[in-house]
Amino acid sequence: MIPEQIGDWVLHELPRLNRAILQHDAPPELLHTEVGEHVLDHLPEVAQLTPLQAQQLVVNLGFIGASVARHYQEHAPGGPTHPDDAFAELVAGPERIPFRAYFEALAAHTGTGHYERDSFASLVRWNVGTVQVRLGEEVLAVLPGVFDDGRIRSYTGSPGExxxxxxxxxxxxxEMAVNNLLCPFTREEAGLTCEDARLSVRLATVLLDALRRLMVDFAALPPDQTMPAEHFMDVFRQFAAHWTLGDISPSGALDPEALKRDFLLGLAVDDYDQQARRLFPALLTAEREDLSRLMDMPTLPARLLDAVGTDEQGLRELDDADLRRLVAHHPALIDWYRLLSMHARAAGAHLMLSKKFLFKPQRLRDEAGLGDKELVSNRAGTTGMTETFLERLTRARQNHTLAALRPVITSENADAGHPKEVRSGRVVVELAG
Known part of the structure; x- marks a missing residue:
């Protein structure tokens, strides 16, 4: 069986089996039998694959591994305490390699440094087709997938997934488009207050507003046009079960572009860099390298304040009159302030989504005495981030490096001088091809 045929099985048969098992119309053992007979017995030797084929198989086997792990742990006594046993009888390819060893070799063969289980990269970036963002007719960023079939693989075939x-x-x-605009400012010789810099910062602000609206609009849709919270909590998230104790489950917290933006713009939370490094095994090699580099650099707002002759503490000590004089002398401060404020608002929209689809429904369940899921808790994100911690991160972004300018930033001066193309261009995020 070639990778394309395996892909067809994952697109059609795996969701059918998952639905049947979840609805108690089939035993979980049937998944092992079907996977072995129709997929694992026909897998090629890893060395025979191209890196692209390896990426495609990582996506497909990631969905299979997540399904096997979930059903085993939900049905086997004490399953969550020994998740490795889910894969004990699964062997892959002509050499009959244990499933997890085959997956690890496959991940290495991609050449990307992919994790030894499914990840944000495989589930989202590689799985979904090429997506681009443009302003008017100008394409600002393109994020390719590894399939050209126009399909999105999922656990149960649900449109919501x-x-x-x-x-x-x-x-x-x-987020990538935003970071593409901001990363050039990390160069030592880059100016942060010139007109070209201001244009880039304004455009980045427009894009962050588009990101915020993307999430707000999604949350405003009826459940049948998004995903019902019950499905998100009881079906979708439960496929993020561990493959082995202590591994890192797929999570939005592993979005590398969001992490990069935090380190570009700064986040005054103790040990945030250490928390990010804890996620490194589940990131790709290039992502780890980019983040490590950004962690070792001053943030862009800190460099900006240094360029205008002050620092965050000095800024907070200025009275309103001095702040107005500083802004009048360095109008780029207005643009950077607006960027940081929109960064915080986008984070607030993400928190709102988390509350709507996860934390509020679980709180209602707790109040009704219904408890939590044993497999993947709905009281925290899959990497352990609680509602309280996410609120703390959002407050830290609101209390950003330039927050002391808030009393003197008005709607008039905040909007002054915006280039026409930034004001009038419409941000479009779309599947390409």
């Missing part, structure tokens, strides 16, 4: 994967990738490509 496909919509969610698409939403997350749409958000990532907008």
């Amino acid at each position: 496909e919509r969610f994967f698409l939403l997350v990738k749409q958000g990532e490509v907008v």
Whole structure:
């Protein structure tokens, strides 16, 4: 069986089996039998694959591995305490390699440094087709997938699952466009207050507003056009079960572009860099390298304040009159302030989504005495981020490096001098091809 045929099985048969098992119309053991007979027995040797084929198989086997892990742990006594046992009898390819060893070799063969289980990269970026963001007719960023079939693989074939994967990738490509505009300012010789810099910062602000609206609009749709919270909590998230104790489950917290933006713009949370490094095994090699580099650099707002002759503490000590004089002398401060404020608003929209689809429904369940899921808790994100911690991160973004300018930034001076093309251009995020 070639990778394309395996892809067809994952697109059609795996969702059917998952639905049947979840509805108690089939035993979980049937999944092992079907996977072995129709997929694993026909897998090629890893060395025979191209890197692209390896990426495609990582996506497909990632969905299979997540399904096997979930059903085993939900049905086997004490399953969550020994998740590895889910794969004990699964062997792959002509050499009959244990499933997880085959997956690890496959991940290495992609040449990307992919994790030894499914990840944000495989579930979202590689799974969903190419997505681009443009302003008017200008394409600002393109995030390719590894399939050209126009399909989005999912656990149960639910349109809501496909919509969610698409939403997350749409958000990532907008974030990539923002970071593409901001990363050049990390160069030592880059000016942060010139007109070209101001134009880039204004455009980045427009894009962050588009990211915010993307999430707000999704949340405003009726459940049958997004994903019902019950499906998100009880079906979708439960496929993020561990493959082995202590591994890192797929999560939006692994969005590398969001992490990069936090380190570009700064986040005054103790040990945030250490928390990010804890996620490194589940990121791709290039992502780890980019983040490590950004962690070792001053943030862009800190460099900006240094360029205008002050620092964050000095800024906070100025009275309103001095702040107005500083802004009048360095109008680029207005643009950077607006960028940081929109960064915080976009984070607030993400928190709102988390509350709507996860934290509020679980709180209602707790109040009704219904408890939590044993497999993947709905009281925290899959990497352990609680509602309280996410609120803390959002407050930290609101209390950004330039927050002391808030009393003197008015709607008049905040909008002054915006280039026409930034004001009038419409941001479009779309599947390409």
